[in-house]
Amino acid sequence: MLRSYREAYERLLPLVEKPGRYLGNERGTHPKDLQQVRLRFALAFPEVYEIAQSHLGLQILYDILNRRPDVAAERVYAPWPDLEALLRARGLPLVSLESHLSLADFHVVGFSLQYELTYTNLLTMLELGGVPLRAAARGPEHPLVIAGGPCAFNPEPLAPFLDAVVLGDGEEAVGDVCDAVLAWDGRERRDLLRALAALPGVYVPAFFTPRHHADGTLAAIEAVEPSQTTVRKRVLVDLDRFPPPEQPVVPHLGVVHDRASVEVMRGCVKGCRFCQAGYVYRPLRERNPERVVEQATELMRRTGYEELSLLSLSTGDYSGVNPVLKTLMDRFAPEHVAVSLPSTRVDALSPKILEEIRRVRKTGFTIAPEAGTQRLRDVIQKEYREEELLEAARLFADLGWRTLKLYFMIGLPSETETDVRGIAELSRRVREAASGRLRVTASVSTFVPKPHTPFQWAGQLSVEETRVRQALLRRELARHKIEFRWHDAELSYLEGIFSRGDRRLADVLETAQRRGARFDGWSDHCRMDVWRDALAEHGLEAPFYLRRRPLGEQLPWDHLDAGLSRRFLLQDLARAVEGVLTPDCSIERCTYCGACDFEAVRNIDHHLEGAKGGDHRGRGIARWAELAMPPEDDGRPAWETRAWHEIRARVAARAAARAPKPRVGAEPAAAPLAARLADGTASVDPGSGEGNAEEWLDAVPSSFTPPAPTPPAVTRVRLRYRKVGPARFIGTRELTTVFLRAARRAGLSLAFSQGHHPLPRFSFGPALPLGFSSDDEYVDLELTEHLAPEAVMTRLAAELPAGLEPRAATEVPRSAQSIESEIAAFLYEVDLGALDAPPDPAAVAAGVARFAAAEAFPVRKRSRHGERAIDARRAVRDLVVTGPQRLRLEVQVAPEGTLKPGPLLGLLLDLPSDAEPLLRVHKLATRFHGSSRDHPAAPSA
Numbered sequence: 001m002l003r004s005y006r007e008a009y010e011r012l013l014p015l016v017e018k019p020g021r022y023l024g025n026e027r028g029t030h031p032k033d034l035q036q037v038r039l040r041f042a043l044a045f046p047e048v049y050e051i052a053q054s055h056l057g058l059q060i061l062y063d064i065l066n067r068r069p070d071v072a073a074e075r076v077y078a079p080w081p082d083l084e085a086l087l088r089a090r091g092l093p094l095v096s097l098e099s100h101l102s103l104a105d106f107h108v109v110g111f112s113l114q115y116e117l118t119y120t121n122l123l124t125m126l127e128l129g130g131v132p133l134r135a136a137a138r139g140p141e142h143p144l145v146i147a148g149g150p151c152a153f154n155p156e157p158l159a160p161f162l163d164a165v166v167l168g169d170g171e172e173a174v175g176d177v178c179d180a181v182l183a184w185d186g187r188e189r190r191d192l193l194r195a196l197a198a199l200p201g202v203y204v205p206a207f208f209t210p211r212h213h214a215d216g217t218l219a220a221i222e223a224v225e226p227s228q229t230t231v232r233k234r235v236l237v238d239l240d241r242f243p244p245p246e247q248p249v250v251p252h253l254g255v256v257h258d259r260a261s262v263e264v265m266r267g268c269v270k271g272c273r274f275c276q277a278g279y280v281y282r283p284l285r286e287r288n289p290e291r292v293v294e295q296a297t298e299l300m301r302r303t304g305y306e307e308l309s310l311l312s313l314s315t316g317d318y319s320g321v322n323p324v325l326k327t328l329m330d331r332f333a334p335e336h337v338a339v340s341l342p343s344t345r346v347d348a349l350s351p352k353i354l355e356e357i358r359r360v361r362k363t364g365f366t367i368a369p370e371a372g373t374q375r376l377r378d379v380i381q382k383e384y385r386e387e388e389l390l391e392a393a394r395l396f397a398d399l400g401w402r403t404l405k406l407y408f409m410i411g412l413p414s415e416t417e418t419d420v421r422g423i424a425e426l427s428r429r430v431r432e433a434a435s436g437r438l439r440v441t442a443s444v445s446t447f448v449p450k451p452h453t454p455f456q457w458a459g460q461l462s463v464e465e466t467r468v469r470q471a472l473l474r475r476e477l478a479r480h481k482i483e484f485r486w487h488d489a490e491l492s493y494l495e496g497i498f499s500r501g502d503r504r505l506a507d508v509l510e511t512a513q514r515r516g517a518r519f520d521g522w523s524d525h526c527r528m529d530v531w532r533d534a535l536a537e538h539g540l541e542a543p544f545y546l547r548r549r550p551l552g553e554q555l556p557w558d559h560l561d562a563g564l565s566r567r568f569l570l571q572d573l574a575r576a577v578e579g580v581l582t583p584d585c586s587i588e589r590c591t592y593c594g595a596c597d598f599e600a601v602r603n604i605d606h607h608l609e610g611a612k613g614g615d616h617r618g619r620g621i622a623r624w625a626e627l628a629m630p631p632e633d634d635g636r637p638a639w640e641t642r643a644w645h646e647i648r649a650r651v652a653a654r655a656a657a658r659a660p661k662p663r664v665g666a667e668p669a670a671a672p673l674a675a676r677l678a679d680g681t682a683s684v685d686p687g688s689g690e691g692n693a694e695e696w697l698d699a700v701p702s703s704f705t706p707p708a709p710t711p712p713a714v715t716r717v718r719l720r721y722r723k724v725g726p727a728r729f730i731g732t733r734e735l736t737t738v739f740l741r742a743a744r745r746a747g748l749s750l751a752f753s754q755g756h757h758p759l760p761r762f763s764f765g766p767a768l769p770l771g772f773s774s775d776d777e778y779v780d781l782e783l784t785e786h787l788a789p790e791a792v793m794t795r796l797a798a799e800l801p802a803g804l805e806p807r808a809a810t811e812v813p814r815s816a817q818s819i820e821s822e823i824a825a826f827l828y829e830v831d832l833g834a835l836d837a838p839p840d841p842a843a844v845a846a847g848v849a850r851f852a853a854a855e856a857f858p859v860r861k862r863s864r865h866g867e868r869a870i871d872a873r874r875a876v877r878d879l880v881v882t883g884p885q886r887l888r889l890e891v892q893v894a895p896e897g898t899l900k901p902g903p904l905l906g907l908l909l910d911l912p913s914d915a916e917p918l919l920r921v922h923k924l925a926t927r928f929h930g931s932s933r934d935h936p937a938a939p940s941a
């Protein structure tokens, strides 16, 4: 029998800092009837909700798994230390967000490994979930514990805790894992592991045994099952086979990446030599740009987000970036929806891209020069020229940006003092190029060598060396008045140990976790003393892991094949030493890295032509792209990226040198389609198969329409709503976002304020304290078109999350006073029965009588302005006992504020100081000034 811990958790929520992390009732969740599915899959992310819920990969797997009728996928994230302490104190397990099911009750627990400093959280989650930490200790009754993500390319420090690891793309592999578990007879766990090991891309650590030399270096990693000596990563050959999730989870709580995302391409072949993702996710696979526009439009309609992100490792290099951005901005800018590119290389930035992005938002921009000197940029394969960066800075300032963050790394292979000083110098020149109009911040992290890159053999800076270089930068940047941000040297040091670590580190991890290591990626939580002791206890030393590795040394991940040949990595390292760039294989030539088989697996792009073995699908989209972005005046395609203009020019020059002289009187080359359609020399017959252009014109009418100015507000609707159930833990700040997204999904034409940062014209009544429920809350919405208030209410009701329930709506004059200024009092009911030790009813009655008899009853009220006393006898009317553990009271609203029931009752009933959050306070009614006690939007009863 499966047990839901929902009620037990609800009692804990008032006691934690952010209850919204654990509600699990967001829009887009898929709670299924767990009795009706054959397999329960916990998608686990070893970080706090705000980070975990930002991760697109998890949303993709959640969508894929829940499409299967036989599988229920639920989310489990790391509990923040406040909840962990409560769970331990009350003997409760870690549970999933949707069904509040213990981790131990799932068939599969799949962790996403994005960052080495989340490993102790993974152990904590298993421990709290009631799952044995070590794979060897698990029996047939325990969940299968698997992991995937970039850190899975060297999972050795975690190997004893994991049953299996998925290398590479998870879209298809996750289904295969489910099938293997469903086909298993549930008896011998080893049989299941064998079935998993037979799947492409699945690594079973128990089937490999490392052997070490006396000095600690690896002698060999021996395969236990002779049939499998290496494991090759899984590749999804075509991204278009898996459209983005149509209905992703839309959080109530502000998360780190609080926006809709469409992954426009996977893989990157630019070859930045420090970037693990750029190597292990090869080859390049672009999504069809036409589909991206359709999918993004549908996504925004379903989620109501105010920002759309086009995700990839370098979206400026996506061959459809220009027409996609333009089409989406034409469509969304009038609705104040921003489109962003979270990751863009300097040399991929173009005026076209920047002009589109700035149409809705121009607060700050981030770019990554990475190194301060040209010599070092050549070493790490950063292709841009300094002049390009300076030009970009001028453009940012011209287009209205005010802040610019520059990302750099220190400790890159071959770095000298000149290179470190170069960071400060380059930042200064960027600031000067923008004539002081940009506030420039240099954000500097420490280079951590990553497996499966040409720098996997490089050494890493010690903490002391890092601090010396940071001190130099602090001084130099301060001289130039550039703000300096740096990554904690100790965190990089810890990351470096585990990034290239071996299986012996598992004992260190377990010891550190047991002694309290948690959230190690957060500098205010990381406890280096615990880590130093744990390393020493197991006879291991950090410098061993951070040292430069001899090229012939066996590496802990050598049995895992990320698709990159050792020969290629060594050649690329040699090119780094010489400062020679490796060509981009999507536009120049293949350098045989090993990622492609040139049959199924190869680069897929939407260029018109390209390097050997690529699948160039540009012809399919050229027409659409030309319609979205007509050619330049000189006939050059306007939609292609800058890199493509350059390669096209080179190809054209070569072709011109080879071409025979034109015959006199030869036909001139046809003008591009968009130009011919415009001047009437071409037409498109929808029945001829040539109809795409016209269909696209119909489907994307806004592509050629300048955005209309936002119309003014014409009506103001006051909505009365309830806030009950889990919604009582949605905070005041989040409530605006929740209503805004619901209104967008409902298709309401919201009015926005004017100015640089237009805001939706919502105005809420006084904030309801977190944890209070209410029957009587109010919000005013201003709309740009007339709509019956009842229609506004009905449409919103369909889109708001559970517990936010519109009850009535009325039109109020646009000049009406704010809700807040019309309110006279609140009527509350308080349930004392939710306390751990409810007071004796006689004591409650005596307290109420004492209050009634008192002349004055001062209560301390704390706010961010300080503490003051309020006379509760004047502020509170009608404090009465209404049931065995129930009280009712009416609290007046004065210009200087109001009093919460908690402090008054705490004093009156002599409650312990930690009891106040557990009082169940429910607002029965809001009283308005004037002859009527209630607002017209309120029911007459």
Ligand code: SF4
Residues within 6 Å of the ligand: 269, 282, 283, 284, 585, 586, 589, 590, 591, 592, 593, 594, 595, 596, 602, 603, 612, 613
């Ligand atoms: S095999 Fe060649 S084309 Fe394929 S990713 Fe590697 S370098 Fe590029």
